[in-house]
Amino acid sequence: MATAKATAAEKRRIILDAAVRVFARQGFHTCRVSDIADEAGVAYGLVYHYFRSKDEVLSTLFVERWSVMTALIEEVDQRPIPAREKLGAVASFIVDSYQHDPELMKVIIVEVTRAANSFGQTHLDEISGAYARIATIVEHGQRDGEFRPDVSPGFAAMAFYGAIEQVLTSWIFDLLPFGPAEAEEAKTMVVDTICGGLDPR
Amino acid sequence: MATAKATAAEKRRIILDAAVRVFARQGFHTCRVSDIADEAGVAYGLVYHYFRSKDEVLSTLFVERWSVMTALIEEVDQRPIPAREKLGAVASFIVDSYQHDPELMKVIIVEVTRAANSFGQTHLDEISGAYARIATIVEHGQRDGEFRPDVSPGFAAMAFYGAIEQVLTSWIFDLLPFGPAEAEEAKTMVVDTICGGLDPR
DNA sequence: CCGGCGATTGACTCGTCAGTCAACGCCGGG
DNA sequence: CCCGGCGTTGACTGACGAGTCAATCGCCGG
Numbered sequence: 001m002a003t004a005k006a007t008a009a010e011k012r013r014i015i016l017d018a019a020v021r022v023f024a025r026q027g028f029h030t031c032r033v034s035d036i037a038d039e040a041g042v043a044y045g046l047v048y049h050y051f052r053s054k055d056e057v058l059s060t061l062f063v064e065r066w067s068v069m070t071a072l073i074e075e076v077d078q079r080p081i082p083a084r085e086k087l088g089a090v091a092s093f094i095v096d097s098y099q100h101d102p103e104l105m106k107v108i109i110v111e112v113t114r115a116a117n118s119f120g121q122t123h124l125d126e127i128s129g130a131y132a133r134i135a136t137i138v139e140h141g142q143r144d145g146e147f148r149p150d151v152s153p154g155f156a157a158m159a160f161y162g163a164i165e166q167v168l169t170s171w172i173f174d175l176l177p178f179g180p181a182e183a184e185e186a187k188t189m190v191v192d193t194i195c196g197g198l199d200p201r
Numbered sequence: 202m203a204t205a206k207a208t209a210a211e212k213r214r215i216i217l218d219a220a221v222r223v224f225a226r227q228g229f230h231t232c233r234v235s236d237i238a239d240e241a242g243v244a245y246g247l248v249y250h251y252f253r254s255k256d257e258v259l260s261t262l263f264v265e266r267w268s269v270m271t272a273l274i275e276e277v278d279q280r281p282i283p284a285r286e287k288l289g290a291v292a293s294f295i296v297d298s299y300q301h302d303p304e305l306m307k308v309i310i311v312e313v314t315r316a317a318n319s320f321g322q323t324h325l326d327e328i329s330g331a332y333a334r335i336a337t338i339v340e341h342g343q344r345d346g347e348f349r350p351d352v353s354p355g356f357a358a359m360a361f362y363g364a365i366e367q368v369l370t371s372w373i374f375d376l377l378p379f380g381p382a383e384a385e386e387a388k389t390m391v392v393d394t395i396c397g398g399l400d401p402r
Numbered sequence: 403c404c405g406g407c408g409a410t411t412g413a414c415t416c417g418t419c420a421g422t423c424a425a426c427g428c429c430g431g432g
Numbered sequence: 433c434c435c436g437g438c439g440t441t442g443a444c445t446g447a448c449g450a451g452t453c454a455a456t457c458g459c460c461g462g
Contacts, residue, residue, distance in 0.1 A: 008409080027318045029230060032449060043411040048451065114315040116374050117228045128376045154377050155368060155390045162367020163360035170359050173317050175329045189356050196397045209439080233419065235442095244441040249421065403462105410457070418448090426441075432434090 012050045015040045019057045024103035028058055028111040028119065058119060062112045065104060066126055069093065073133040083141025087160060088191045090134065094164050095183050098171065106172045109165060131157050147195075160194045213251045216241045220258045225304035229259055229312040229320065259320060263313045266305060267327055270294065274334040284342025289392045291335065292365055296384050299369050307373045310366060332358050348396075361395045 018040035022031050033054050037044045051057050076089045098105045112120045113127060120127060135157035141147035147156075167186050171178040219241035223232050234255050238245045252258045277290045299306045313321045314328060321328060336358035342348035348357075368387050372379040 011409085029319060033451080034449085037412095045412065045452085046410055049409070054450070110318045114317075116315075116370065117311045118230060124374060124376075131371070131376065151390055151394070152386065154371075155387060156394065158367045158371050158377065159364035159391060159394050162363040162365070162370075164363070165367065166359045166363020167356060169317065169363075170332070170355075173325060175325075175332065176355050176359065185353065186356060189352055190360060193352070193357065193360050194394055212439085234421085235419085238442095246422085246442065247440060250439070253421095255420070405462090406460095408457105408459095411455085413453100413455105415450105415452075417450095420445105420447095422445080423443095424441105426439105428439085429437100431436095 011042070011046070015042065015047060015050055016057065016061060020061060020101075020104050020107055023058065023061075023107040023111060028054075028107075055119070055122075058107070058111060059122070061104065062108055062123060063126070065097075065108055066112075066123070066130065069097075070126070070130045070133060073130060073137070077133065077137045077140065083137060083144065083146045084191065084195045086137045086141075087134075087195060088187065090137070091160075091164055091187050091190050094168070095187050098168050099180070099183050102172070105168065109168060110172065113165065114169070131161060134161060156194070160190070163190050163194060212243070212247070216243065216248060216251055217258065217262060221262060221302075221305050221308055224259065224262075224308040224312060229255075229308075256320070256323075259308070259312060260323070262305065263309055263324060264327070266298075266309055267313075267324070267331065270298075271327070271331045271334060274331060274338070278334065278338050278341065284338060284345065284347045285392065285396045287338045287342075288335075288361060288396060289388065291338070292361075292388050292391050295365055295369070296388050299372065300381070300384050303373070306369065310369055311373065314366065315370070332362060335362060357395070361391070364391050364395060 015036065019036045022035050022039050025031075026035065033047055034044050036054075036057065037047050040047075047054075047057070051060070072093050073090055076086050079086065079089075081089075112123060114120070116124060116127070131154075135153040138147060138151075138153040138156045138160075142149045142151075142153065164186075167176070167190065170176040171182075176182070216237065220237045223236050223240050226232075227236065234248055235245050237255075237258065238248050241248075248255075248258070252261070273294055274291055277287050277294075280287065280290075282290075313324060315321070317325060317328070332355075336354040339348060339352075339354040339357045339361075343350045343352075343354065365387075368377070368391065371377040372383075377383070
């Protein structure tokens with residue numbers, strides 16, 4: 001029984017991992033459910049044994065990862081460090097995530113975050129929740145006199161997140177070269193750039 | 202004959218304008234070609250008299266607008282003004298475009314620019330061309346000693362464009378309030394923020 | 403060794419649209 | 433007044449793919 005349940009959870013995982021590869025390669029809308037099943041090496045119908053719909057597969061992948069990021073942002077804000085370093089930690093986490101699993105990040109960014117009209121619509125709350133937490137970091141930075149008080153935290157959060165996401169997107173679509181060196185450069189660049197504009201004069 | 206041709210061009214325009222409204226309201230993938238025809242008040246088949254496919258309708262809208270922006274960026278770079286003001290002019294143009302025709306900008310951003318996996322794929326060259334021109338502005342700023350020389354122009358361009366696009370996206374999906382005041386705030390904020398980080402110390 | 407139940411299979415159904423096409427009407431010229 | 437062609441119509445087709453379901457498999461407890 002325990003073995004069976006473990007196997008069941010593993011099968012589910014196998015399907016999810018296969019879905020990441022297929023979504024990354026072909027895109028969510030363009031791929032067929034049978035592509036996921038083939039990639040996972042299971043029968044078509046089994047996908048529907050573990051998930052209610054094709055949407056739910058993508059949904060699961062997104063929620064799994066996004067909740068980790070949201071939690072991290074919140075935790076980072078609690079640390080007793082300068083706001084600038086907090087943003088640095090968030091930027092590092094996102095860039096590291098891409099280094100660790102580019103395909104998963106591609107799927108989340110391209111199919112969910114940047115697709116707010118189609119699929120992302122259903123997760124707008126979670127997405128904007130993360131933005132709001134970044135805004136909170138900025139707000140705390142302003143409260144503590146580390147950032148200029150006259151910039152709207154909401155705008156700053158969007159600029160910060162947008163800058164990172166666009167850099168990842170440019171890697172995803174080979175518009176900029178990617179490697180460990182570029183990853184490190186990006187981390188410091190984004191933080192320097194955004195914080196440089198937020199620093200009090 | 203002249204009248205007839207004018208009418209033909211007008212009909213084409215009517216269909217394009219209707220398509221903007223439909224794409225903005227329902228999204229490109231979710232809407233039917235018959236929705237466009239209905240919105241335009243013409244028969245289904247007429248859409249195919251003026252356009253080869255549903256894709257070509259969106260393509261036309263995108264190219265019409267994007268080419269204007271690309272040309273503007275290039276022209277701005279020729280002006281004898283500080284690099285910071287050049288970026289300001291670009292930011293203003295984009296924000297003004299949104300103020301002037303939010304539906305069209307929504308379609309271009311949501312369905313093309315941010316959909317590089319599906320539709321945007323076919324226009325990657327045009328999209329990245331605009332990024333490259335922004336990078337050139339940064340490069341010239343560095344050459345003239347107005348910007349720090351140690352930031353990759355490609356990265357800076359992505360951060361700059363990404364910041365603006367994310368702000369527009371947040372307006373599009375009601376994550377941040379939008380109005381004339383916010384539009385002005387956004388222009389100066391984005392430029393201050395990005396340039397603040399690019400300014401030599 | 404047997405009965406039963408959850409896991410697994412994949413052929414099939416069913417709805418949805420993009421794109422086609424044959425027919426029609428309006429207008430201008432002969 | 434008739435003819436020809438372009439602009440226009442909308443019913444139809446063909447392809448495609450998500451989701452269903454009845455049948456089969458294989459493991460486990462009795």
